[in-house]
Amino acid sequence: QITLKESGPTLVKPTQTLTLTCTFSGFSLTTTGVGVGWIRQPPGKALEWLALIFWDDDTRYSPSLRNRITITKDTSKNQVVLTMTNMDPVDTATYFCAHRQQWRTNHHAMDVWGQGTTVTVSS
């Protein structure tokens, strides 16, 4: 059974750096094809895809946030870390991590999600 859980601060000040950790179980991030992604959702708004890391350390970033975010993994701890610099009130959102499933047809989707963690940016 795959599970993921996000952790990190609930409140950060503007200009600070946010670090969120996704701790997962039920799969290995060393298995070919596996990935873990981060998605966020501002209050009352739509989902926004942020970043993805693959089993082979390849990474993908949202172009609009590329210069502010970094995604890394620690396979020994079964964790994926998202770092976002220069936080602003508009970054207030629920942040989700999710398991990326890829099928033989090359299709992929985020098939298991964490519960999400709410981050508020305010002074």
Add this chain to the structure above:
Amino acid sequence: DIQMTQSLSSLSASVGDRVTLTCRASQNIRNFLNWYQQKPGNAPKLLIYAASTLQSGVPSRFSGSGSGTDFTLTISSLQPEDFGTYYCQQCYDSPGTFGQGTRVDI
């Protein structure tokens, strides 16, 4: 980025209704399209991938169709537990952009 448009922001329907939601991509994404359901306070749940393949455990009243730029999610007979917001997501290219969502009220 590929833009995903769900033109209907919300709809209200009754139990037993057939409901069709639409999603349009700004370019050809073949069938690299996923659908998610999200209920208030919860994480999204994957319903359909590859435009028409039902994720394991999802009721068969849900179905998806389409390819290229136009896609639909159909709920054949709406049930009380189907309320929530439905998002499409393209997985043809990074970033895997989501639509703005369609809220279904019952």
